[in-house]
Amino acid sequence: MDASAEQKMIACPSGQVMLSDRRTQRSWPVELAPYQLAAYPITQALYARIADRRPSAAQGDRLPVDGVSWWDAVRFCNALSERDGFSPAYHFQAGGEGIEWDASADGYRLPTEAEWEHACRAGTPGPRYGPLDEIAWYRGNSNERIREVGRKRPNALGLYDMLGNVWEWCWDVYDAEVYGSYRVLRGGGWFDEHWSCRASVRRRSHPTFRVDDVGFRLARSVVR
Numbered sequence: 001m002d003a004s005a006e007q008k009m010i011a012c013p014s015g016q017v018m019l020s021d022r023r024t025q026r027s028w029p030v031e032l033a034p035y036q037l038a039a040y041p042i043t044q045a046l047y048a049r050i051a052d053r054r055p056s057a058a059q060g061d062r063l064p065v066d067g068v069s070w071w072d073a074v075r076f077c078n079a080l081s082e083r084d085g086f087s088p089a090y091h092f093q094a095g096g097e098g099i100e101w102d103a104s105a106d107g108y109r110l111p112t113e114a115e116w117e118h119a120c121r122a123g124t125p126g127p128r129y130g131p132l133d134e135i136a137w138y139r140g141n142s143n144e145r146i147r148e149v150g151r152k153r154p155n156a157l158g159l160y161d162m163l164g165n166v167w168e169w170c171w172d173v174y175d176a177e178v179y180g181s182y183r184v185l186r187g188g189g190w191f192d193e194h195w196s197c198r199a200s201v202r203r204r205s206h207p208t209f210r211v212d213d214v215g216f217r218l219a220r221s222v223v224r
Contacts (some may be wrong), residue, residue, distance in 0.1 A: 001062055001150070006046045006174075009036040009220060010058040010119075010158050017118040020200060021175075030114035037111055037117040037119045038218040040149040040160050041065070041168060042076070050079050057212050062148040064166045070183045070207035073110060073169045073216040074099060080218070081107030089221075101171065104223065111219035113170040113184045113202070120163065120187070120199045122156040127198040128163060138197045142190040146213070163197040164188050166215035174204035182206055189213035192197025 014034045020027040045061035047053050047068070055067040068076075078088040089109035091100045101109065111119070122129055129135060130153055136145040147165055154160045170184040182204040188197030191213055196203075205211065 001043070003046070003047075006040065006043050007218070008039040009218070010039050012037050012115070012157060014025055015118055017114050017121070019114060019117065021202060024175075028162075030112075032114060032118055034222045035115055036164065036220040036222065037115065037157075037159060039154070039158055041166055041215045041217045043149055047076065050083065051076055054208065056146075058146050060148065062150075063134060063146050063162070064149050066146060066166050066212050066215045067210045068169075068215060069210050070110075070169050070205070072210070076216075077108040077110065077218065082103075084108075085128060086220075100137075106221065106223045108218045108220055110169055110171045110216060113172045113186055115219060116168065116170050116186045117199055119157060119159055120155065122159070124156070127200065129199070131196055132163070136161070136197050137190050138164045138188060138192050138194060139190070140194060144191060146190050158204045163199070164192070165190055166213055167203060167211075169214065169216040174200065174202070179204055 012035050016029055016031050018029050041064040044065045048066040074090050081088045086107035087105040089105040089107045123144050133141055134153045135186055150160045167185040167189045168187045172184045172201050174182045174184050185203040
């Protein structure tokens, strides 16, 4: 996979997605403007070129990067934006504890969970965009190890590994009243059972935690 393929961005149309939370039994609609989402999760090769380190336990250029915190992911987005001549999407507050998202910036960023689910579904109404074994690496077929990106069938938009392989960080806070600063993860991973690999499943983690089944992919706003 060459560098252009690693960063290939897919146009995602405007639309509406209905988010839901099993714990609170709450559902809420979100309207979305057009945006772009990376065809693949960030690979270890791309992460190493930008961040100058390889945090993953299992090593391989085409494997998705894992063992990255939410803070690692947003800093990577800014670093890649600067390299490519885009305006960084994130502004860090003094001390590095706070962050603001500049919605007018054209740089790389994390998707919102609404964008993530809308892109994952790609117009399909069910829990998955295809038969699970054809589209995802999960406990039932991964041999309990992370796998190279792009080896399974993409969805209708041309997005690979939206389900399975690694969970993906999203921008959103999961539930501030109950979990504080914990951020949303989506998609399921290589060690998960089939029920976790569904478009609507939400997971949470502290933004400083680094886990061996968690990575991320890039998004970009369509700035007019």
